[in-house]
Amino acid sequence: MAELLTGAARDERRAAVADLGAALRELVDAAVRTEVAAPDLAAAAAAARRLAAELRAGGRGLFEVASVDDPVAGERWYSPVYGPGSPVAPPLLVESEGGGTVTARVTVPKALEGPPGLAHGGTIATLLDHVLARALRSAGRGGLxxxxxxTYRRPVRLGVEHLLHAEVAGTEGRRSTARARIVAADDPGTVLAEGEGLFVALRPEAAAATFAGVDHAPEAWTARS
Structure with a gap:
């Protein structure tokens, strides 16, 4: 079981995790754009496997939470959406305005391409889903x-900064709804895609069953008083 870090020890490790994550995102970008010769690809693959073996020597289990995370606060450093340590995260930068409203910035990289030059539709849905959930969190609500x-209205282009806005639309018991949109930073008046989500907060017993085997409590997804 990984022990969650706090204070200076967590800050130091988070900085190292973020640095490695940034380097790996550079590697992923290079890998999906390279046209080097086949022997060079083979050499790069061998080097990547050697590095993977070094990192795996100190790996954690599939259900273990990273020592740099704060699950209750929703800080997941290897999140594929925003995690500084993730080699596949765009990453999405979210700012909470409080009271159920958040804004975010993102530039979709080549690795998340769908049609040539455009973000994959699944990537857009993932980004919208995340900011919807963060809007709920800013209102003090949990849930899955x-x-x-x-609704996809216009293409979301690679390499262009985009803005997302999400806000809670309503709550009733354990159920909450939220709405979000994504626009290009240089054309905020044109909506490119919209999302609407229904989120349900788990009862404690349901949370325990859903997250069975996870080594830290899942309070962030449970009903709040």
Missing amino acids: TATLTV
């Missing part, structure tokens, strides 16, 4: 996505 409806 029950339904997500995405």
Whole structure:
């Protein structure tokens, strides 16, 4: 079981995790764009496997939470959406405005391409889903996505900064709804995609069953008083 770090020890490790994550994102970008010769690809693959073996020597289990995380606060440093340590995260930068409203910035990289030059539709849905959930968190609500409806209006282009805005639309018992949109930073008046989600907060017993085997309590997804 990984012990959650706090204070200076966590800050030091988070800085190292973020640095490695940034380097790996550079590597992923290079890998999906390279046209070097096949022998060079083979050499790079061998080097990557050697590095993977070094990192795996100190690995954690599949259900273990990273020592740099704060699950209750929603800080997941290897999140594939925003995690500084993730080699596949765009990453999405979220700012909470409080009271159920958040804004975010993101530039979708080549690794998340769908049609040539455009973000994959699944990537857009993932980004919208995340900011919807963060809007709920800013309102003091927990929960998992029950339904997500995405309306694609115009393409989301690679390499261009985009803005997302999400806000809670309503709550009733353990159920909450939220709405979000994504626009290009240089054209905020044109909506490119919209999302609407229904989120359901888990009862404690349901949370215990859903996260069975996870080594830290899942309070962030449970009903709040």
